Amino acid sequence: xxxxxxxxxxxxxxxxxxxxxxxxxxxxxxxxxxxxxxxxxxxxxxxxxxxxxxxxxxxxxxxxxxxxxxxxxxxxxxxxxxxxxxxxxxxxxxxxxxxxxxxxxxxxxxxxxxxxxxxxxxxxxxxxxxxxxxxxxxxxxxxxxxxxxxxxxxxxxxxxxxxxxxxxxxxxxxxxxxxxxxxxxxxxxxxxxxxxxxxxxxxxxxxxxxxxxxxxxxxxxxxxxxxxxxxxxxxxxxxxxxxxxxxxxxxxxxxxxxxxxxxxxxxxxxxxxxxxxxxxxxxxxxxxxxxxxxxxxxxxxxxxxxxxxxxxxxxxxxxxxxxxxxxxxxxxxx
Amino acid sequence: xxxxxxxxxxxxxxxxxxxxxxxxxxxxxxxxxxxxxxxxxxxxxxxxxxxxxxxxxxxxxxxxxxxxxxxxxxxxxxxxxxxxxxxxxxxxxxxxxxxxxxxxxxxxxxxxxxxxxxxxxxxxxxxxxxxxxxxxxxxxxxxxxxxxxxxxxxxxxxxxxxxxxxxxxxxxxxxxxxxxxxxxxxxxxxxxxxxxxxxxxxxxxxxxxxxxxxxxxxxxxxxxxxxxxxxxxxxxxxxxxxxxxxxxxxxxxxxxxxxxxxxxxxxxxxxxxxxxxxxxxxxxxxxxxxxxxxxxxxxxxxxxxxxxxxxxxxxxxxxxxxxxxxxxxxxxxxxxxxxxxxxxxxxxxxxxxxxxxxxxxxxxxxxxxxxxxxxxxxxxxxxxxxxxxxxxxxxxxxxxxxxxxxxxxxxxxxxxxxxxxxxxxxx
Amino acid sequence: xxxxxxxxxxxxxxxxxxxxxxxxxxxxxxxxxxxxxxxxxxxxxxxxxxxxxxxxxxxxxxxxxxxxxxxxxxxxxxxxxxxxxxxxxxxxxxxxxxxxxxxxxxxxxxxxxxxxxxxxxxxxxxxxxxxxxxxxxxxxxxxxxxxxxxxxxxxxxxxxxxxxxxxxxxxxxxxxxxxxxxxxxxxxxxxxxxxxxxxxxxxxxxxxxxxxxxxxxxxxxxxxxxxxxxxxxx
Numbered sequence: 001x002x003x004x005x006x007x008x009x010x011x012x013x014x015x016x017x018x019x020x021x022x023x024x025x026x027x028x029x030x031x032x033x034x035x036x037x038x039x040x041x042x043x044x045x046x047x048x049x050x051x052x053x054x055x056x057x058x059x060x061x062x063x064x065x066x067x068x069x070x071x072x073x074x075x076x077x078x079x080x081x082x083x084x085x086x087x088x089x090x091x092x093x094x095x096x097x098x099x100x101x102x103x104x105x106x107x108x109x110x111x112x113x114x115x116x117x118x119x120x121x122x123x124x125x126x127x128x129x130x131x132x133x134x135x136x137x138x139x140x141x142x143x144x145x146x147x148x149x150x151x152x153x154x155x156x157x158x159x160x161x162x163x164x165x166x167x168x169x170x171x172x173x174x175x176x177x178x179x180x181x182x183x184x185x186x187x188x189x190x191x192x193x194x195x196x197x198x199x200x201x202x203x204x205x206x207x208x209x210x211x212x213x214x215x216x217x218x219x220x221x222x223x224x225x226x227x228x229x230x231x232x233x234x235x236x237x238x239x240x241x242x243x244x245x246x247x248x249x250x251x252x253x254x255x256x257x258x259x260x261x262x263x264x265x266x267x268x269x270x271x272x273x274x275x276x277x278x279x280x281x282x283x284x285x286x287x288x289x290x291x292x293x294x295x296x297x298x299x300x301x302x303x304x305x306x307x308x309x310x311x312x313x314x315x316x317x318x319x320x321x322x323x324x325x326x327x328x329x330x331x332x333x334x
Numbered sequence: 335x336x337x338x339x340x341x342x343x344x345x346x347x348x349x350x351x352x353x354x355x356x357x358x359x360x361x362x363x364x365x366x367x368x369x370x371x372x373x374x375x376x377x378x379x380x381x382x383x384x385x386x387x388x389x390x391x392x393x394x395x396x397x398x399x400x401x402x403x404x405x406x407x408x409x410x411x412x413x414x415x416x417x418x419x420x421x422x423x424x425x426x427x428x429x430x431x432x433x434x435x436x437x438x439x440x441x442x443x444x445x446x447x448x449x450x451x452x453x454x455x456x457x458x459x460x461x462x463x464x465x466x467x468x469x470x471x472x473x474x475x476x477x478x479x480x481x482x483x484x485x486x487x488x489x490x491x492x493x494x495x496x497x498x499x500x501x502x503x504x505x506x507x508x509x510x511x512x513x514x515x516x517x518x519x520x521x522x523x524x525x526x527x528x529x530x531x532x533x534x535x536x537x538x539x540x541x542x543x544x545x546x547x548x549x550x551x552x553x554x555x556x557x558x559x560x561x562x563x564x565x566x567x568x569x570x571x572x573x574x575x576x577x578x579x580x581x582x583x584x585x586x587x588x589x590x591x592x593x594x595x596x597x598x599x600x601x602x603x604x605x606x607x608x609x610x611x612x613x614x615x616x617x618x619x620x621x622x623x624x625x626x627x628x629x630x631x632x633x634x635x636x637x638x639x640x641x642x643x644x645x646x647x648x649x650x651x652x653x654x655x656x657x658x659x660x661x662x663x664x665x666x667x668x669x670x671x672x673x674x675x676x677x678x679x680x681x682x683x684x685x686x687x688x689x690x691x692x693x694x695x696x697x698x699x700x701x702x703x704x705x706x707x708x709x710x711x712x713x714x715x716x717x718x719x720x721x722x723x724x725x726x727x728x729x730x731x732x733x734x735x736x737x738x739x740x741x742x743x744x745x746x747x748x749x750x751x752x753x754x755x756x757x758x759x760x761x
Numbered sequence: 762x763x764x765x766x767x768x769x770x771x772x773x774x775x776x777x778x779x780x781x782x783x784x785x786x787x788x789x790x791x792x793x794x795x796x797x798x799x800x801x802x803x804x805x806x807x808x809x810x811x812x813x814x815x816x817x818x819x820x821x822x823x824x825x826x827x828x829x830x831x832x833x834x835x836x837x838x839x840x841x842x843x844x845x846x847x848x849x850x851x852x853x854x855x856x857x858x859x860x861x862x863x864x865x866x867x868x869x870x871x872x873x874x875x876x877x878x879x880x881x882x883x884x885x886x887x888x889x890x891x892x893x894x895x896x897x898x899x900x901x902x903x904x905x906x907x908x909x910x911x912x913x914x915x916x917x918x919x920x921x922x923x924x925x926x927x928x929x930x931x932x933x934x935x936x937x938x939x940x941x942x943x944x945x946x947x948x949x950x951x952x953x954x955x956x957x958x959x960x961x962x963x964x965x966x967x968x969x970x971x972x973x974x975x976x977x978x979x980x981x982x983x984x985x986x987x988x989x990x991x992x993x994x995x
Contacts (some may be wrong), residue, residue, distance in 0.1 A: 039522040095742055107389060107521050108745060111675060114668050115741040121664070122735025126728050185865065188854070192862045195851040202811065202845060204837025204866040204912060241663075245533055248526050311537045314530040321527045322515055 002155040003282050005148070011274045013159050017232060019270025020170035021243070024225035026250035026262035027177065028218030034194030034257035035214045036096070038109040042116040043222060044244030046088060049120050050223025051230040051239060052128060053087075054080035055135065062138050071142075073135040073231045074165050080227060081220040088219025089212055091116055097211075117241070124237045133235040162231040169228065173221060174263055181259060186213055194257055246273070246310065249317035255327025265327075269313050276303040276312040342687050342753055349694060357701075360573060363580040365697055366690075370587045371648040373689025374594060376673040378641030380685035383674060384755065385602065386634035387614035388517065391525045392532030394666040396639045398539050398658065399508050400501030400646025405489060405552050405656040407497035412488020420484060420544075423476035430472040434465025480544040486552075487545055494558035498590075498647045505643025506636045508535070513635035517628065532667070540658040553655035559583050587648055591686070594641060599682055610634060664734060669696060672741045678751025687753055695740065696733050703732030763822075764789045764916055764947045765810065765841075770819035772809040778817060779805045781971040785949070787964065789915060792938065792948040794979060796955040796992060797968035803951040804846065806968070807918050810949075811836060811843045824915065838866050842914030846921045846951075849905035852894030856885050859893050859904050863911030871911065878907040881937055899930030906937065910946075917941060919950035923957075935961065955993055959983050967992055 025047060032040045057076035068075055095116055096109055142161030147153075180187040186209070193200040193210050201207055226240050250269045254261025281301035304312060320328060354362040375393065382388045415421070441461030444454050480487060516527040539546050546552070559582035565575035601607055613620040613627050621627045650656050669692070677688015707729060711722040722728075744751070767785040771778050780802045787793040795803045808814050810821055812831045821829045823839060833843075842863075851859050860878060864871040879886040882903040888896065893904050902922055909917055919938070923931040931954065939961055942948050952958035959965050962979030967988055975988050982988045 033522075039526060095746075098746055102749075104745075104749070107525075108749065110389075110522060110525060111671060112742060112745050114671060115738045115745065118664060118668060118734050118738030119742070120738075122731050122733070122738060125731035126735065129724055129727055130731075185861070188858055188861060189865055191854060192851050192858075192865075195853045196848055199845065199849060199851065200862070201833045202813075202837075202843050203862050203908065204834050205862065206834055206865075245526075245530060249530070252523070252526065305541070307541045308537055311534055314534045314537075317530045318516075318527055318534070321519060321523055321530075325519060325523055 019267035023266025047226030084223030392528035395532030397646030404497030409489025501647030509639030680755030699733035840915035
């Protein structure tokens with residue numbers, strides 16, 4: 001039983017946390033692709049940038065002596081998201097909109113997003129240096145342990161307080177997005193534009209407004225994902241740059257342009273990573289006595305070594321691209 | 335048009351002389367060696383993107399492959415490895431890999447037995463899984479043995495220039511397989527696929543410690559020309575020895591670049607180049623006229639990667655250390671894209687110019703930013719606001735920002751680059 | 762006062778112009794039909810009115826307002842509506858949502874207009890929850906026309922509404938066009954089935970090589986032996 005709790009802690013909780021982050025990032029990537037038709041490589045850095053906004057705000061709050069039972073990082077999240085959304089709209093106005101106005105091809109926008117990546121990375125390091133920071137320098141990181149009332153069970157189910165907030169907030173964000181896309185006029189306009197941009201224009205849908213809303217949502221969710229990732233682990237300048245590819249993997253697995261696919265893809269990649277590096281011999285140990293004698297349980301029985309954890313996402317990405325480039329759920333039309 | 339070239343390359347020359355006077359000769363010659371190596375890589379990307387319209391975001395992978403190749407070829411032989419059971423175990427691993435490959439090929443052909451659709455897919459997945467298990471069952475003990483008894487396999491102790499050539503060959507082999515599986519994809523998917531494959535390559539090269547020493551790094555890798563120590567042994571002062579040795583290296587690199595430039599230029603002006611442009615500008619029309627579009631694209635992807643592999647090898651043997659963890663997408667993929675876009679995609683001389691110019695800017699941004707910070711810091715101290723902390727660490731980061739700004743400005747105001755593609759019309 | 766008027770319009774996609782001085786005038790009570798051989802610039806004329814390509818000379822006026830080269834999303838609020846020939850529904854959205862998108866510019870209650878459209882095309886009401894991409898060609902054309910009507914247009918422009926449809930659907934679409942016109946909506950349409958369309962047209966325009974060849978009422982054009990010989994296949 002202890003071994004199963006170990007499995008639960010490692011794979012289920014770990015995968016859900018990772019999957020939440022990937023899903024939030026992938027929604028932004030997939031919305032931008034759906035509306036503007038380009039792969040936005042600077043998305044990871046928008047996540048990091050959002051996390052730094054939250055970090056600065058949390059510092060200000062702490063300086064003002066505001067202490068609540070909620071970790072300050074989560075408390076400032078709404079404000080940071082507003083700032084990040086504004087920054088995303090500004091980045092679009094400054095760097096992408098002029099190229100679109102010229103009628104540039106999507107690939108030019110992709111290259112432009114590399115420029116934006118480099119500028120954001122440069123600026124973050126310029127202002128904050130390269131060191132690793134934590135949101136929990138002044139307050140404790142709550143640890144939750146649930147002891148199971150079974151005989152012989154000594155290992156508790158354990159997770160941290162930020163992880164609880166993280167998963168709950170992701171669920172709220174996903175439900176809110178669903179309501180927005182299916183109930184509101186603007187949300188439906190967004191889906192219409194992703195479906196058929198020319199017809200959307202002919203129908204009188206204000207495409208400039210839709211583009212702005214797309215950046216607001218993508219920027220806000222990126223900030224949310226980045227901050228929560230930093231709250232779960234630590235805050236580094238290359239925090240999200242390293243996970244931009246799993247995020248793309250999630251968006252592609254779900255079918256680029258499809259918001260629900262991105263959510264499913266995010267969790268799929270998250271669980272695939274934790275499952276692939278999990279040492280399966282742990283689960284065989286309880287059956288030690290019932291196994292034949294010649295069978296010796298190896299010390300390590302994981303699918304891949306933990307150094308290759310991120311590689312799992314890339315392999316899924318490449319395989320999906322080659323076998324079903326339109327995503328595993330439903331073919332996106334472009 | 336000629337005037338534009340004169341201004342560009344003349345300006346570059348003046349810039350280099352200026353750098354030389356400001357920073358000293360040893361620094362400048364080092365800068366030029368690296369700049370020419372990057373120019374070679376940018377020319378490789380120009381073949382892929384400028385001529386072929388193939389988006390490659392996995393340049394980093396090709397550079398690592400080239401770097402590994404020259405390390406393996408030119409580093410001295412490791413007698414511990416050859417005296418251990420390692421070679422035999424590696425032989426068995428090779429056999430295991432071959433068995434796995436046969437299994438996979440057989441699984442792909444099961445439709446001949448009447449197994450099709452979902453069942454065939456299932457068989458293929460199982461075959462891959464079994465092949466993977468077979469391979470790992472031999473690979474893991476071999477790797478453990480080599481690491482414990484010999485550290486790693488070591489090199490072959492062959493001439494460095496041969497290592498450069500092998501860098502090109504190995505990159506070509508890798509590019510062939512990468513291209514074979516991914517070139518059918520649309521541009522943005524191709525970008526993501528290539529960056530994904532490059533990251534897989536990076537993870538593998540970084541972690542196969544028995545073959546590459548991974549994060550432990552390999553050094554010193556020998557030079558193809560007499561190194562500074564050789565000149566010092568002949569009585570040169572340290573500064574002189576650096577200048578002579580690096581100048582010798584520079585001459586060799588410039589020769590390689592010139593040769594590559596000449597070969598590409600000839601090919602591009604000929605019928606081969608015309609066909610390439612036709613495919614890039616309208617691959618559907620080219621395909622309907624009976625051109626083998628896929629085959630030609632694969633060709634171009636491989637050719638471009640050869641230059642990248644050689645460039646990667648030149649860079650590694652110059653710094654004399656192969657450190658897989660030093661490879662970063664910004665430095666080894668995006669930087670080269672900036673070079674090509676700013677220089678002029680589709681134009682060999684644009685790639686050459688962009689490579690040299692952007693590398694100089696990239697390197698100079700740091701001291702320039704530092705100077706700028708010093709002035710600002712002094713000013714703010716005078717005003718009583720205190721000095722700027724960590725100026726040195728921050729200056730290094732300035733160059734990433736500067737590069738991002740440069741490519742943004744270029745895309746906005748000179749989207750075809752400083753030396754644009756010359757479009758010839760034959761009608 | 763004419764509803765829409767094109768005066769000597771020259772337009773193209775940047776290369777050689779496709780329209781070389783086209784003149785068209787439609788009143789709110791008119792059903793205008795543009796016919797002509799392939800490549801004559803029929804669809805281009807509609808696109809030029811809707812600002813989807815650049816008018817290089819000449820003027821387009823709508824209800825006495827100069828709308829030459831206006832963006833499409835400014836024209837819809839003025840009362841223009843356009844049904845493209847292809848890709849004219851949002852395939853991943855339900856029929857109902859497609860109609861809602863037609864009313865995107867409206868801030869008032871759209872339920873009356875919705876009822877009107879469903880009354881006009883009863884087939885759609887039954888399929889209102891279905892994705893437009895799952896419908897047949899004729900039903901899609903109805904969704905497209907319904908979507909265009911949702912903005913309460915003064916002028917409805919249709920690009921080959923009967924293309925690829927069975928005769929049954931073609932007749933139904935044409936019947937609805939006449940009914941829509943009877944409610945005071947001006948119609949300007951491009952048609953390949955020239956004989957049928959000119960039969961109910963109040964104004965007909967024969968274009969060739971981007972210029973007007975013949976203009977008259979639908980019946981006049983049908984009776985004109987030159988038109989019949991050159992453009993209506995004898």
